[in-house]
Amino acid sequence: TQLLEQSPQFLSIQEGENLTVYCNSSSVFSSLQWYRQEPGEGPVLLVTVVTGGEVKKLKRLTFQFGDARKDSSLHITAAQPGDTGLYLCAGAGRLPKNQFYFGTGTSLTVIP
Amino acid sequence: DTGVSQDPRHKITKRGQNVTFRCDPISEHNRLYWYRQTLGQGPEFLTYFQNEAQLEKSRLLSDRFSAERPKGSFSTLEIQRTEQGDSAMYLCASSFSQGTYEQYFGPGTRLTVT
Numbered sequence: 571t572q573l574l575e576q577s578p579q580f581l582s583i584q585e586g587e588n589l590t591v592y593c594n595s596s597s598v599f600s601s602l603q604w605y606r607q608e609p610g611e612g613p614v615l616l617v618t619v620v621t622g623g624e625v626k627k628l629k630r631l632t633f634q635f636g637d638a639r640k641d642s643s644l645h646i647t648a649a650q651p652g653d654t655g656l657y658l659c660a661g662a663g664r665l666p667k668n669q670f671y672f673g674t675g676t677s678l679t680v681i682p
Numbered sequence: 683d684t685g686v687s688q689d690p691r692h693k694i695t696k697r698g699q700n701v702t703f704r705c706d707p708i709s710e711h712n713r714l715y716w717y718r719q720t721l722g723q724g725p726e727f728l729t730y731f732q733n734e735a736q737l738e739k740s741r742l743l744s745d746r747f748s749a750e751r752p753k754g755s756f757s758t759l760e761i762q763r764t765e766q767g768d769s770a771m772y773l774c775a776s777s778f779s780q781g782t783y784e785q786y787f788g789p790g791t792r793l794t795v796t
Binding site: 574600601603605610611612613614615618620656658660662669670671672673674675677 | 686715717722723724725726727730738773775783784785786787788789790792
């Protein structure tokens with residue numbers, strides 16, 4: 571059973587297009603992280619969201635945490651080939667705060 | 683400190699052999715986590731330590747898997763009697779034990795069991 575479901579699983583777009591990745595769960599999380607992972611490397615932390623309804627922007631990336639802290643989205647504006655990678659969301663359980671639950675991942679390819 | 687490091691980066695072993703991986707966390711972090719990741723999937727939690735105490739190990743995949751963190755600094759993950767199904771990327775991460783528990787990952791160890 572996957573605690574966090576991401577959609578879409580695969581995404582291939584042209585450079586300059588916009589895209590949104592979704593991370594959904596029936597569980598409530600105390601915080602949620604987004605990571606980007608390149609082949610053969612470990613995930614790299616992009617952002618942490620904590621408060622329900624919170625929106626964070628990181629250059630062309632916009633992250634939102636759902637009001638109920640069960641879901642999140644990642645929006646990329648004007649995608650570039652350097653955005654290519656596996657995007658992972660991870661939720662920190664409310665109790666106990668000792669495990670992260672990773673999503674299924676979204677593999678993004680941006681075609682020049 | 684330059685981040686989490688793992689050694690080796692790649693390991694090829696024959697079925698039935700034992701393997702051991704090492705992880706050196708960010709020095710200020712007191713929590714250390716081990717994950718396994720197969721191709722195209724998100725990391726799967728295995729176990730974690732706070733200082734030298736192993737606080738969760740029920741999700742280790744089998745009794746062939748064990749982890750140690752004897753002095754609360756580096757950690758080792760051992761797999762005994764490896765099987766082909768153990769082939770995967772093994773990731774280590776570290777974090778503080780308070781706040782948002784943001785985890786910082788190492789580059790991983792790629793294990794191939796032939």
